[in-house]
Amino acid sequence: MHELAVTESVLRIALDAAEKNDAARVTDIYLTIGRLSSIVDDSVQFYWDHISKETICAGATLHFNRPPAVLHCLDCGQDYAMEDFLEPCPNCGSVNIRVISGEELQVDHIDIQRKEEQ
Amino acid sequence: MTKSVEIVQNILDSNDRIAAGNKEIFNAHQIFAINMMASPGAGKTSFILRTIEKLPKGIRLGVIEGDTAPVTIDSDKVVAAGMPAVQINTGGNCHLDAVMLEQGIKALPLEDLDLVIVENVGNLICPAAFKLGTHINILVASIPEGDDKPYKYPAIYRGVDVLIINKIDLLPYIDFRMDYFKAGVEMLNPDLRTFVVSCKTGEGMDAWVSWLAAQVNAVKNK
Ligand SMILES: Nc1nc2c(ncn2[C@@H]2O[C@H](COP(=O)(O)OP(=O)(O)O)[C@@H](O)[C@H]2O)c(=O)[nH]1
Ligand SMILES: [Mg+2]
Ligand SMILES: [Zn+2]
Numbered sequence: 001m002h003e004l005a006v007t008e009s010v011l012r013i014a015l016d017a018a019e020k021n022d023a024a025r026v027t028d029i030y031l032t033i034g035r036l037s038s039i040v041d042d043s044v045q046f047y048w049d050h051i052s053k054e055t056i057c058a059g060a061t062l063h064f065n066r067p068p069a070v071l072h073c074l075d076c077g078q079d080y081a082m083e084d085f086l087e088p089c090p091n092c093g094s095v096n097i098r099v100i101s102g103e104e105l106q107v108d109h110i111d112i113q114r115k116e117e118q
Numbered sequence: 119m120t121k122s123v124e125i126v127q128n129i130l131d132s133n134d135r136i137a138a139g140n141k142e143i144f145n146a147h148q149i150f151a152i153n154m155m156a157s158p159g160a161g162k163t164s165f166i167l168r169t170i171e172k173l174p175k176g177i178r179l180g181v182i183e184g185d186t187a188p189v190t191i192d193s194d195k196v197v198a199a200g201m202p203a204v205q206i207n208t209g210g211n212c213h214l215d216a217v218m219l220e221q222g223i224k225a226l227p228l229e230d231l232d233l234v235i236v237e238n239v240g241n242l243i244c245p246a247a248f249k250l251g252t253h254i255n256i257l258v259a260s261i262p263e264g265d266d267k268p269y270k271y272p273a274i275y276r277g278v279d280v281l282i283i284n285k286i287d288l289l290p291y292i293d294f295r296m297d298y299f300k301a302g303v304e305m306l307n308p309d310l311r312t313f314v315v316s317c318k319t320g321e322g323m324d325a326w327v328s329w330l331a332a333q334v335n336a337v338k339n340k
Pocket of ligand 3: 075089093
């Protein structure tokens with residue numbers, strides 16, 4: 001249930017950026033949440049609709065970029081993606097691997113409408 | 119016309135900043151701090167009590183207990199074992215965050231302590247995301263939970279500095295493939311420092327406590 005805390009942080013970051021840029025409304029929010037960060041986007045959307053209601057972010061669309069975890073095998077050099085379940089190297093079976101990416105948890109950018117444009 | 123505003127900010131930035139403040143408080147008091155995570159029933163409280171038993175006399179320990187309900191069962195046990203403890207009720211929340219920990223730290227007699235152990239809320243998913251500002255994170259895994267947990271909950275194995283494998287007294291009764299378990303851990307967190315223990319028999323606790331005492335003394339004598 002930490003998706004609520006995560007969603008609240010997204011809202012705070014979006015509102016801060018909106019204010020600094022004289023936004024009248026935020027229309028879109030782009031998030032990158034790697035598969036290794038254990039966040040379920042459905043429930044972020046659910047909380048979002050609820051907590052953004054009375055703000056200039058109300059109605060904004062959340063866009064989720066969900067990159068898989070990418071693992072690199074140190075024995076044979078193969079890179080492979082992990083979806084939901086961790087597995088050894090599919091090429092040589094080694095567990096001598098490194099996680100290269102998949103732990104992202106960030107707000108990339110937002111789309112706003114300016115005050116004077118209304 | 120919409121305008122795109124570039125942000126690129128970690129979502130949990132503000133938590134991380136408060137966590138950094140917590141770490142400064144620990145450092146200012148020369149306290150070594152541990153965030154302990156595990157699923158419910160893995161043996162976190164038992165492990166703290168065993169650690170208290172074995173800890174060299176000169177090391178003074180304080181415990182912060184995170185719980186989703188306003189029950190003081192765990193902190194009462196620590197107090198009964200002779201160490202100060204505070205209970206943080208997370209109000210149903212599935213994890214401690216840096217703000218809650220800050221409250222807990224303020225309630226401890228920091229001047230008198232060398233070591234603080236935080237017992238996080240029993241959960242393998244949520245606590246992994248929230249830094250608290252401790253020096254290390256440790257995970258207590260226990261034999262009855264099964265050998266597939268690193269494969270199913272990879273995130274929590276990524277962010278820890280020490281792994282405790284508890285309840286090894288139960289190995290004869292449970293199908294737990296230690297090699298399979300350790301291979302999963304190895305993929306996520308190579309060379310993770312691991313202690314294999316039983317809080318029931320006390321096996322393995324000496325190695326853990328002597329490693330811990332060395333960390334505490336290094337911070338204390340800085
Ligand atoms: N057999 C066995 N039982 C243990 C061990 N460590 C803890 N337990 C038991 O596991 C249960 C949960 O322990 P507790 O410390 O409360 O777990 P917590 O929820 O993680 O704090 C209790 O009944 C303990 O007595 C162990 O090493 N071996
Ligand atoms: Mg407990
Ligand atoms: Zn390979």
